[in-house]
Amino acid sequence: MQNNNNAGHNACFNPLWPCAMVGAASFLAGIKDLGVVINGSSGCYYFAELAIPDPLSSTFLVQDEIIFGTEERIKEIIDGLSGIYDKFAVINTCVPSLTGDDITGFLSNYNTLFIDLPGYCGDFDYGYKKSAESIGITPDTGREGVNIDGICSIEPFHTGNLNECRRLLSLAEVPAAAVLSSDIYDSVKNPSELSITANPDYAVSGAGHNFSVLGIKNTTRAFEALGELIPQSNTDKVLEEAGSAEENIIKACDRFLRKNDPPSTAIFATAAYAEYTEEILQDYLDAEILCTGHRNIPSPGEHRLDNILEYEDQESNRYRKGHVNDLKVITEILNHEKPDLIIGSSFESVKYPDAGFFGITFPSREKISLHNAPITGIEGELYYIENILNILSRKS
Structure with missing residues (x-):
């Protein structure tokens, strides 16, 4: 990291959102009968292992394998796991991909997918x-x-989302089919x-009919369809429960607003969660949304220079919305806007603890x-609003 005290220099921060390799590992590791091997150094493996709760393996490459090739090391790992996975x-991570190590030939002798998605891809x-x-x-x-x-495994709520989706289908007397990605190959x-989709940002089934259940309104539309x-x-059971839950939320939020002002809010989340959060906070609490920063880029075509959120002090009181993956920018926004409520990650929590x-x-x-x-779902929205109301009540 560069020294901020040096004239003309700014601190250099790592991106806040993981790289393409971690994304590939997250999807594939959710497949229960698939052994996932990260072909890279210990640093790459441990970062992925920190983010992903499902089992991962690694070649733990050192300089010898980088110079002479990774074939023998990959064979050793796969042979060791062959008693567990078929x-x-x-x-591939960045270094073996950049060196052009050709491992596809010998992998054809194994029942193996080769995924060349090093971090610099996206x-x-x-x-x-x-993946x-x-x-x-x-x-x-x-x-x-x-x-x-x-169902994306790096989300803090992925298991709860899966349970809620299963509960809703069971309530509607509809059998669950595949879970993407938490199922067999x-x-x-x-x-x-x-x-039905818990988080539309990670919908990959390709189903002809795919309905979001992110929140009560979407759940109602999904089960009507x-x-x-x-x-x-x-x-009908789901629709009745959804209507009752929404009434309870409205009553609780009205009681809060009789005693408190609407919260000024900054949101830093993946795009679908961010849009959903905006909607429910404005609908139920008349919240002032100061900033919505998207961690991810749902569509590569959206990654344009004019769509990247930047902090500009001269444009104070301007609602900001776009892709932001820089802790320096986020810190400047939070310090300037001073929100009552932050929806985000541990990064934002540490940088502005007053909210x-x-x-x-x-x-x-x-x-x-x-x-x-x-x-997600009905219980998800109840849990979300319940926590926000309790947090704001304690703060006030």
């Missing part, structure tokens, strides 16, 4: 979606049930034609969480 995915989302494409996901028109899509490769597509379902804070973005280390709470 199929493998080898993910961000986490790019790697996640490209899904590498499997060749093809919906099976004859498969019954509804997939659960958008054949199931992920051939999902059904219908999906499923009720028409699956006549034998009983979606109320709720973490929905990786990394989330500001508190110990042992239970699997959702952020």
